[in-house]
Amino acid sequence: MAIPVSYSFRNLWTRRLTTILTAGGMALVVFVFASVLMLAEGLRKTLIETGSYDNVVVIRKASQSEMQSGIDRLQASVVETEPGIAIGPGGKPFLAKELVVIINLPKRGSDKPSNITIRGIGEFSLALRPQVKLAEGRMPKPGSAEVIAGESVAKRFRGAGIGETIRFAMQDWRVVGLFEAGRTGYSSEIWGDADQLMQAFRRPSYSSVLFKLADSGRFAELKDLIENDPRLTLEAKRETRYYSDQSEMMAKFLSVLGISLTVIFSLGAMIGAMITMYAAVANRVAEIGTLRALGYQRRNILAAFLLESMFLGLTGGLIGLLFASFMQFITISTVNWQTFSELAFSFTLTFPIVYQSILFSLVMGFVGGVLPAFRAARMNIVDALRTG
Amino acid sequence: MADTRPIIVEIRNVFKSYRRGSQVVPVLQDITFDIPEGEFLALMGPSGSGKSTLLNLIAGIDKADSGAIRVGGVDITTLSETELAAWRATSVGFIFQFYNLIPVLTAFENVELPLLLTGLSRRQRREHVATALAAVSLSDRVDHYPSQLSGGQQQRVAIARAVVTDPTILVADEPTGDLDRRSAEEILELMERLVHEVGKTIIMVTHDPRAAGKAHIIKQLEKGVLNDHVLSQNPL
Structure with a gap:
């Protein structure tokens, strides 16, 4: 059996200030990440609402x-x-x-x-x-x-x-x-x-x-007919498709900007988490030695510290999501450069965005915690106990 | 009078050295002796004599260079690291100088920690922990965190943690080293009771002559060699 989950969780609680500061950095990243996804989703939703599928x-x-x-x-x-x-x-x-x-x-x-x-x-x-x-x-x-x-x-x-x-x-x-x-x-x-x-x-x-369309399912047939008619130089698109094509450039720009920002920010946040976790490991050397002496395996120690780091990420993720959810009250009105017409849309939070953000924060916690956790797991028992 | 008790720890021709840079420093040289079941043995000797290293070898947290160490019939020098960890979980109870309790866990949870490695159900674990804490007279402190307990109380929790799995041997490294005189006295009495009333085997490293005085046998180590002169102060 593993080291109890409460061990990882309470250690975070014990050093609340460090936890909150580190999680704050991660929250910022998750906030940006979620906001960009919400923006793209809002754009998509507006355009889907603008067109009818039939x-x-x-x-x-x-x-x-x-x-x-x-x-x-x-x-x-x-x-x-x-x-x-x-x-x-x-x-x-x-x-x-x-x-x-x-x-x-x-x-x-x-x-x-x-x-x-x-x-x-x-x-x-x-x-x-x-x-x-x-x-x-x-x-x-x-x-x-x-x-x-x-x-x-x-x-x-x-x-x-x-x-x-x-x-x-x-x-x-x-x-x-x-x-x-x-x-x-x-x-x-x-x-x-x-x-x-x-x-x-x-x-x-x-x-x-x-x-x-009289029959929505026969769009492809009609499209063929129009596009292959030698008298016509036209193309036919479903209205929903037409509008999503129009916003393609904008959506791409948003996602490229968003992803680059998120990647750069997340590097910082992961380094922050790593420093925090290294400090946590350094402060608990004797504890690690004790757990190993009691019969816990290296993998148990690894899991406990990874779990702690992922809890840290999760805390950041939840805080970031909380703030991102307030963005739903904001509506953005901008010019669609492809059509020069105006486009108004708002940040939209959906369930997939919630779980993607949570997953992202867990991944950040994991990546930040993996090296410190390995250090903890690789310790020699006798040396670790002597440090106490 | 011949000792008819079964042998619980057999140490045969154990060598151990450390590497310091390019230099090899011998720590233990050709150690051979037996410990019968129910023995209270003290290992004494000056700093650097290798007594803690010997204790670590017996407890299975360090590896000998050569020789055999059999505890309860198991030659632990042949076990892999994973097997050794599993063996420690059931066969060794640790008592440390600085108690080494986990600060974020309550007294109850600290004592439960070794039991999580066994197949016991939640209810069985609770019963075992309650019994162990009662044995060290701390039934009223189960929900206290280590920081809320005195040094003596913390060491009693640590003893409860050491005995809760009913291990084959108990190893204690300077168990009274961090305690005031009265608390140290209490801890030693508790350890004596474990030997006399429950029949536990205790191997203790100590500097404290009073602590050693409670032991049945004192073995002296000097520069990694066992001094054959055995002081048997408290024969059974």
């Missing part, structure tokens, strides 16, 4: 976003007639041909211009996006110079409130409604009639076609 976005081949894409009216009509598109209200294909343009508008208060996405919508644009709801006012009338604005746009941009007018594309546009889109990317957009906007911006083509 929706398909069609854009020009090799264009990464709607903004760079162009689909002429003829090609858009070909897509419209493809089989496999769900039937919407009134027996029409459940599809929207949309235009996306980035403009800049002055912000309220500072008057500083900032990027904003204008989306030209079709009849079913709102219905295709269940996460977007009209909160106030009404939808713009087709053929009129009316728009609706996302709630966060209305708050932050001059003239974007309901009843106000904004000027772009050499025309005044009246805001007749506000829509609410939660934490999705749409909440930072202005929507108006696609044909009106195409005229105003002198654009001959749409940016994208969005439709709902």
Whole structure:
């Protein structure tokens, strides 16, 4: 049988101050580690919420976003007639041909211009996006110079409130409604009639076609059909995939930054743990000799000290996680450099992040404790007892 | 009168030396003697005479260069390190000069420590610990930590820990060396009782003539050689 667990645990408790300081270093690392994972998870969640799995976005081949894409009216009509598109209200294909343009508008208060996405919508644009709801006012009338604005746009941009007018594309546009889109990317957009906007911006083509699948399982078939049609130069992606592709660069940046920070920090924390554990071993030489004399094997000593070090790591891990969990109250709003549109997301703590953080802290404790534990286990009994 | 007691420790032609740099320093030279069961033996001698080394060899925490040491019929010089540790757990009880209790464990847990290496159930362990602590009159101190006990009490806990597994031999290295006169007296009485009442075999290294005075046999070591002149002060 092994040396009781309480032996390892109480030794940490006995030198509380050292334990807390060392665990504090580890807590910091786990905090950074968990925060980065939470940030990436928040980003992922926001983007998953932005897209629907059953929706398909069609854009020009090799264009990464709607903004760079162009689909002429003829090609858009070909897509419209493809089989496999769900039937919407009134027996029409459940599809929207949309235009996306980035403009800049002055912000309220500072008057500083900032990027904003204008989306030209079709009849079913709102219905295709269940996460977007009209909160106030009404939808713009087709053929009129009316728009609706996302709630966060209305708050932050001059003239974007309901009843106000904004000027772009050499025309005044009246805001007749506000829509609410939660934490999705749409909440930072202005929507108006696609044909009106195409005229105003002198654009001959749409940016994208969005439709709902009649049978979600037959996406691959439809994708083949669109991408292999010689008349079309388009590609089709599931909407969820489309949005996660868009944030790929950002997610990669976040994880590279996060991992490098964590690795550098964790080296420091592990060295800290190692110093603490070496000191612990040095202070308990006679004790180690006694345990060995009583009949405990080298491996028992090794296990006891490793356990102690892992307890230390665990303490740090739990403290770090506790502080990281408070990060959930923070929402980050930033520009997605791939699309120039705004992206708001918050730190999200999930169960896998909790256990990854705990595992990480245990690994730090283990790595920090392994050399001191070996030193303890390798001691000669007689020499160790003499030290006492 | 011929001694009819069975031999519990047999030491045959034991040599032991230490290496100091390139120099080999002989510590024990050709030690041979027997210890019968139920003996209270004191090893005496000046510092550096090798008495502690001899005790360590008998207790199985150090290895002889040559020779044989049989304890309870087991030649411990042939055992591997792992086997030796397992053997110590059941066959040797240790009493140290500085008690060597584990500071973060209570008196109860300290005494229980050697029992964790046996196959005893939790309940059996509790009973054994209670008996051992009662034998050293510390039943009322089970939940005390070593720092809450006096030196004499700590040494009594250590004795309880040494006897709790009912080992073949008890080895004591200067058991009274760190105690005041009264506590030392108590500890020696306790050890005497273990020999007389329970029939334990005790091998004790000491400088203290009073401690040695309680022993039945005193063996003198001088420069690693056993002095054949045996003082038998308290024959049974």
